[in-house]
Every structure is written in structure tokens, then in C-alpha cells.
Amino acid sequence: MEILKKPILTEKVAAMGEKFNRYAFVVDRKANKIQIKNAVEAMFNVTVIAVNTMIAPGKFKSRGTKTGVVSGTTGRVKKAIVSLAEGSTIDFYNNI
Helix, strand or coil: CCCEEEECCCHHHHHHHHHHCEEEEEECCCCCHHHHHHHHHHHHCCCEEEEEEEEECCCEEEEEECCEEEEEECCCEEEEEEEECCCCCCCCCCCC
């Protein structure tokens, strides 16, 4: 769990999972593709074919308060899209 922070559960990722057998995770920013591949294979008992990574920049946020405008940015996040072999699937909803 040090490498894989959380799965990304959106409609777009669900469609990728059904159509292309790909799943997305938020990962540690220092992790490389080999470490991500090994972590997914160990946690879910699947065979990983490919790992694609991206670093999403932080968003600029501002809000008005009584004392004035407070502004800043959210943190950068590294995402990984993992392609699995045919016949391998990950079920995120099995414990609900």
C-alpha cells in the first residue's frame, strides 16, 4: 500500500476497464513503472502487461473569506494506468 494510494473509480475508467481491461490508480510520486507493476501483481494476483504513468499538475484554488481572498494550489498527483492480460480482472466492489 505504500506504492498504490487508491484506485480511481470514475465512469471513464470503468469504461476503459470493460473495453480494454485497463485500470487506474493514484500512486506514490517516487514510484517507477516496475514498482507499480509488482505492487499491482502482488495485491490483486493478476498479470500486468503494461503500465502508463502521468503526473497531473495541481489546480489553482481561491476562495473569499471574511479577512480577504485565500488562494493556493492543490498538490500534484501521479496516476498509473495498468493494462492487464486477457482473463485477468480486478473487482474493486467485492467487499461492499
